[in-house]
Amino acid sequence: MNKILHKIYLFLILLFLYAPIATLVVLSFNASKTRAKWGGFTFKWYQALFQNEVILEAFYTTLLIALLSALFATIIGTIAAIAMNGMKKGSKAAFMAVTNIPMLNAEIVTGISLMLLFISFGMRFGFSTVLFAHITFNIPYVILSVLPRLKQMNPSTFEAALDLGASPVYAFFKVILPDIFPGIISGFLMAFTMSLDDFIITHFTKGPGLDTLSTKIYTELKKGIKPEMYSLSTLIFITVLILLLLVNKTPKDKKNKKGSLQEEIIL
Amino acid sequence: MNKKWLSFPYLLWAIGFIIIPLCMVFYYGFTDRDGVMTFENVVAIFSPEHRKALFLALLLSLISTILCIILAYPLSLILAKMGNGKNSFLVIIFILPMWMNFLLRTLAWQTLLEKNGVINSILTYLHLPSLTIINTPAAIILGMVYNFLPFMVLPIYNSLSKIDPNVMNAARDLGANGFQAFLKITLPLSMPGVISGITMVFVPALTTxxxxxxxxxxxxxxxxxxxxxxxxxxxxxxxxxGLSVVLMIFIVISIVVSSLSDKDGEGAGF
Amino acid sequence: MSNRLIDLVNISKSFGSSLILDEMNLYVQENEFLTLLGPSGCGKTTTLRIIGGFESPDQGKVLFNGSDIASLPPNKRQVNTVFQKYALFTHMTIAENIAFGLKIKNKSKAYIQDKVKYALKLVNLDGFDHRMPDSLSGGQQQRIAIARAIVNEPKVLLLDEPLGALDLKLRQGMQYELIRLKNELGITFIYVTHDQEEALTMSDTIVVMNQGYIQQIGTPETIYNEPENAFVADFIGDSNILGSIMLRDELVEILGVKFACIDKGFGENKPVDVVIRPEDVELLSPNETNLNGVVTHLIFKGVHYEMEVEANGFTWLVHSTKMVPVGAFVSIAVAPGNIQIMNKPVSEDEEATAIDE
Structure with a gap:
């Protein structure tokens, strides 16, 4: 009885979370141009998508910024996490507090603060300002997913490698890096996802002429969203869904590694 | 391993892109166009239209936060009990939806809620009264709950799954029934998660x-x-x-409250 | 067993404001099983880490075969360590773990394979090559940690409380295994522990440490039977330690009662400490000796009974195979050879204040 109630509750929550997503998928096949009416099933928006250079350009920009910002954030964040792990309590707490600012502060405040910074330093708004902004809010995700991995590590493993003749650099790449790698990967994926889904901070730090998918959609709001946007989103969503299913279906013998990696991805 | 210089890149980045920008907000907030210091921009919050906007935002975000707790707590309990397979479920709830654009996701609720939208069609089919909440504060609350619910579930789930099952068993052993054990053990032990969740939902809801x-x-x-x-x-x-400075006062209050309750300093969130 | 392999000369080390080691001198002979024994914070692990190269001393020399290696990094030393909690590389197989040091030294594939096989055989874990560390029990992981260290043919193996995480039964088994390994390998072991039983079982030499100072160096028998001060006596096994007066050679007054002993050269009427092991206390019928008392506690311990006897204001700890009921009146006798006379530990108080500074 209880179990059935649990299942029903889970189902309702899933319905709540996925109803809008299902709606968008349905709209991508809607022959009618307005989202208010169902005009029959069609693939034409998928064909139109590949001719719509404005949307494809925005998609490319979005991906490039997500990739680059996640990459830089992963490098800076991982190095920072290693440094923080070796710090004394006081300075570590100070670094932690700074790291938490972009996580806890309102996105709108982060956005305008960066906008004011770029204005004051006379930077030209465009790709680089958005990239800087994204790296900034991505670093904390990397730090917060690498740091627990480092903490878990037995500090003696590094010393054991030295003891067995490894140089400190060799020991880092052979012993520490593999141990914290799942954390680095999950930090990267988290950063990538966050960057991809961001609208508010991009909104304040982009210049005219540059658009990510989010800002493109925002400017289209008043005129009405182009149905190609729905088909692009559906394609992205389905791709990720399939990737996730594949990850879940990987052979069981690597279960241990995969399990911990997956946990990392979530947390 | 104790290489101090490793922290320099991040230190520089944080000063340049976190600390200085925040100082700029304060600088602009407390000066006018001629660079003269003034409190006008901050006091402007008391003008009728700004006051109204702030109160409405506070009210809506408060209601959304409470709704999120009500929805998220049972969900977290169920997830914490599920054990196996909960990982993929968490991915389904949190990560996957993020790959559908945030604006489109929210916009889709328009299609669902419209006068002749999907929900109303279903309600009419069932001979139920139709809903007219689109373009009302109620729709905004729905959007907030929809977008920020995961941020409530995750910290609560984390604090619930940290509870040693033997603590519950001990409570039962000492004569508590299921409900008493929940009230006396589970609920207090999960409070840090709830409070952390409140910050994670309240701040973005207030400022959206x-x-x-x-x-x-x-x-x-x-x-x-x-x-x-x-x-x-x-x-x-x-x-x-200036108005952002006022907003930050509320953010700081909610962060201080949550960090006071988060004694391990682990940050139950994310 | 005469060659000094390692010589620590005037080693001092402090962390922040706390002095961990103060001008310590210690040498280790070739092929010796030497144990650093003491309570936590006594400096034993720091000593080991200085030999391993993980800490550098603030002052003093670390001589290895006569040359100073104090500034040599750990990866350049002919010394390997078995760490507390093993420190295995969890992302590598057992074989990869063991081969780690050999690969760095660019040994041939065939050589490495042979060595890994040999090492696994040595620690009785044949066929574990392709397992992951996580799938092994604590005792097995411990043996892999040892195998990983010894394949590099170190001159000295350092062991930092290697059995601390194992349960009692396993620990005892591993003690014999370690002795066997040492005999087969013929290398020097330096072993750190706070467990006096472990130290007594395995060592050729025990170094008892406290608060950064060496309290006594000796064979297990000497340390147990002839502790040099009250700290050593108290730390190594149960004992009755009594403030007494050495009246003259071979006569000591304990709790107002004269006892014959065999020690000489303490002077006349000199205050001393006396150690009497609980198993050396004999309980006789009342008034058979001049020290009378009453049994106040009795516990059965398996091999023997443990009793407490109140006599002349001191609670004597007594181990005996003969049971005497609580409330019974007895008298106490100790054979002269079982009375161990020690100088008062003035030095320990001095040391304590030296550390406070």
Whole structure:
């Protein structure tokens, strides 16, 4: 009885979370141009998508910024996490507090603060300002997913490698890096996802002429969203869904590694 | 391993892109266009329209936060009990939806909620009274709960799954029935998660301008909308910054409250 | 067993404001099983880490075969360590773990394979090559940690409380295994522990440490039977330690009663400490000796009974195979050879204040 109630509750929550997503998928096949009416099933928006250079350009920009910002954030964040792990309590707490600012502060405040910074330093708004902004809010995700991995590590493993003749650099790449790698990967994926889904901070730090998918959609709001946007989103969503299913279906013998990696991805 | 210089890249980055920008908000907030110091931009929060926008934002975000707790707590309990397979479920709830654009996701609620939208069609089919909540504060609340619910579930789930099952067994062993054990053991032990969840939901809900733009029509202005307009349309950065300073007071209060309750300093969130 | 392999000369080390080691001198002979024994914070692990190269001393020399290696990094030393909690590389197989040091030294594939096989055989874990560390029990992981260290043919193996995480039964088994390994390998072991039983079982030499100072160096028999001060006596096994007066050679007054002993050269009427092991206390019928008392506690311990006897204001700890009921009146006798006379530990108080500074 209880179990059935649990299942029903889970189902309702899933319905709540996925109803809008299902709606968008349905709209991508809607022959009618307005989202208010169902005009029959069609693939034409998928064909139109590949001719719509404005949307494809925005998609490319979005991906490039997500990739680059996640990459830089992963490098800076991982190095920072290693440094923080070796710090004394006081300075570590100070670094932690700074790291938490972009996580806890309102996105709108982060956005305008960066906008004011770029204005004051006379930077030209465009790709680089958005990239800087994204790296900034991505670093904390990397730090917060690498740091627990480092903490878990037995500090003696590094010393054991030295003891067995490894140089400190060799020991880092052979012993520490593999141990914290799942954390680095999950930090990267988290950063990538966050960057991809961001609208508010991009909104304040982009210049005219540059658009990510989010800002493109925002400017289209008043005129009405182009149905190609729905088909692009559906394609992205389905791709990720399939990737996730594949990850879940990987052979069981690597279960241990995969399990911990997956946990990392979530947390 | 104790290489101090490793922290320099991040230190420089944090100063340049976190600390200095925040100082700039304060600088702009407390000066006018001529660079003269003034409290005008901050005091402007008391003008009727700004006050109204702030109160409405506070009210809506408060209601959304409470709704999130009500929805998230049972969900977290169920997830914590499930054990196996909960990982993939968490991915389904949190990560996967993020790959559908945030604006489109929220916008889809328009299609669902419209007068002749999907929900109303179903309600009419079932001979139930139809809903007219699109372009009302209720729609904004729905959008907030929809977008921020995961941020409530995760910390609560984390604190619940940290509870040693033997603690519950001990409570039962000492004569507590299921409900008493929940009330006396589970609930207090999960409080840090709830409080951390409150910050994670309340702050973005209080400061949003997107959800109100998408689901509230053009008439309902929250404090986030006001600030956004000062920056993008009115170009009065000083006023916008001043109002942001006020907003940050509320953010700081909620962060302080949550860090006071988060004694392990682990940050139950994320 | 005469060659000094390692010589620590005037080693001092402090962390922040706390002095961990103060001008310590210690040498280790070739092929010796030497144990550093003491309570936590006594400096034993720091000593080991200085030999391993993980800490550098603030002052003093670390001589290895006569040359100073104090500034040599750990990866350049002919010394390997078995760490507390093993420190295995969890992302590598057992074989990869063991081969780690050999690969760095660019040994040939065939050589490495042979060595890994040999090492696994040595620690009785044949066929574990392709397992992952996580799938092994604590005792097995411990043996892999040892195998990983010894394949590099170190001159000295350092062991930092290697059995601390194992349960009692396993620990005892591993003690014999370690002795066997040492005999087969013929290398020097330096072993750190706070467990006096472990130290007594395995060592050729025990170094008892406290608060950064060496309290006594000796064979297990000497340390147990002839502790040099009250700290050593108290730390190594149960004992009755009594403030007494050495009246003259071979006569000591304990709790107002004269006892014959065999020690000489303490002077006349000199205050001393006396150690009497509980198993050396004989309980006789009342008034058979001049020290009378009453049994106040009795516990059965398996091999023997443990009793407490109140006599002349001191609670004597007594181990005996003969049971005497609580409330019974007895008298106490100790054979002269079982009375161990020690100088008062003035030095320990001095040391304590030296550390406070």
């Amino acid at each position: 301008f997107v959800i109100s733009t998408l689901l509230g029509g053009s008439k309902i202005l929250l404090i986030g909308n006001v600030i956004e307009q000062e920056f993008t349309q009115a170009s009065n950065w000083h006023l916008g910054s």
